[in-house]
Amino acid sequence: MRTHRHAAKAVTLQHQHDIKLVLDVRCQKTIERILLRTFPGFSVLGEEGVLGDQQAEHRWVVDPIDGTVNFAYGVPHSCVSVALQSRTIGLNSKGGNDSSGEYETLIGVVYDPFCDELWTAIRGQPARLNGTIIHVSERSKLRESIVSVGFAKYRHTLEQMLPVFHRLIHKVRKIRIMGAAALSMVYVASGRFDAYLESGIRLWDIAAGGLILECAGGEFWRRAMPGKHTYQIIANNGLLRRKLLARRSVGAEL
Known part of the structure; x- marks a missing residue:
């Protein structure tokens, strides 16, 4: 490369x-x-x-x-x-x-x-x-967090993530769109980011990063979507997923 x-x-x-x-x-x-x-x-x-x-x-x-x-x-x-x-x-x-x-x-x-x-x-x-x-961050407040958001290539997944993106902008310190799922996940594992969200991501993009995140003390939540090896994910430091969901920062899309 x-x-x-x-x-x-x-x-x-x-x-x-x-x-x-x-x-x-x-x-x-x-x-x-x-x-x-x-x-x-x-x-x-x-x-x-x-x-x-x-x-x-x-x-x-x-x-x-x-x-x-x-x-x-x-x-x-x-x-x-x-x-x-x-x-x-x-x-x-x-x-x-x-x-x-x-x-x-x-x-x-x-x-x-x-x-x-x-x-x-x-x-x-x-x-x-x-x-x-390495270890995940200890940041537990959304307003202090850097969150990476991924946008998969299909229209329906883009439409799912746009409302998420809009809500998060007003709740977190910074949003990052990096374009490489595995790197966003290991950045969470390294404490550089605090969470990473995406809908429509494929298994080969997240399998390695998910384990690295878990072994760094983080949480790798995911839910299967229609389509083989396709998921919605919230990769985070273990302190933010419930807050994201409870405040409907992420909402029904994830």
Whole structure:
């Protein structure tokens, strides 16, 4: 990603609010090849579908370039996100699972090549940034909080988030729209942000960041939406979700 930062970007798919690059596909295939060669009994889930044994006990969840539009336009705010999940039964929506409730995230890795920052987490252990233990903020007042808001590419999710955005502006210190879900989540984990909200986000965008956030002492709340691997989320420091909901800062949309 650093190498291609200033190069012309070949686009394979365009949407009004999103794009897909040739480099996206190349990075995905490279990561898949490495993971399946190293872990032949696992599968890999990403935007292109599932590769490998779909009945495997373990699967990797990969987003090769989270923040593709940023990257394509030369904005140095995007990352690679990789999570390892294990098939299990009966977990709730707070535990890092997909909509079927059959997977738990065991390992999460998010790498920002532009800042050379690597976030890592193993379930049950502290989250780390470049090897140093991190923790969420202790800010408990909305008026002192920085909240990141994400806008997915589809019209109905945009329409859901606009009222949320409008209400939050008047309740928090600052709103940030960064364009890379995984980075917004690990920024919450690092105490840089206090919460991150989005509707219509996909599993590969949030699986790694969700575990890193939990291991940093935060709360990763999510609810399944129509569409496979699609969610509404409130990632926060563990002190703000109820206040957001109770004051209807977020309201029925989330």
